[in-house]
Amino acid sequence: MQAPNKFLDEMSKLMTNAMGVAQGAKSEAETAMKSWMDRWLAERDFVTREEFDAVRAMAQKAREENEALKTRLDALEAASAPKKPARAKKDA
Numbered sequence: 001m002q003a004p005n006k007f008l009d010e011m012s013k014l015m016t017n018a019m020g021v022a023q024g025a026k027s028e029a030e031t032a033m034k035s036w037m038d039r040w041l042a043e044r045d046f047v048t049r050e051e052f053d054a055v056r057a058m059a060q061k062a063r064e065e066n067e068a069l070k071t072r073l074d075a076l077e078a079a080s081a082p083k084k085p086a087r088a089k090k091d092a
Contacts, residue, residue, distance in 0.1 A: 047055075
């Protein structure tokens, strides 16, 4: 069995610590970028998906109500339109 190489052992510890630092830096960078993106989006007055879907549903309902009212109005106008008298046929 070989004796442990002190240099390789120290290098292994150094690399392990460096990876821990890199993971921490990655996590901090992700948090900072998310925070920056959230602020940027908030400043632009974008709507959320929930708000968009709610307004879209309201618009769809309004369209359906308008169509129903148009159909009803057309029926009322047709019922109240003056009737034209039928023309008498001329004998030839």
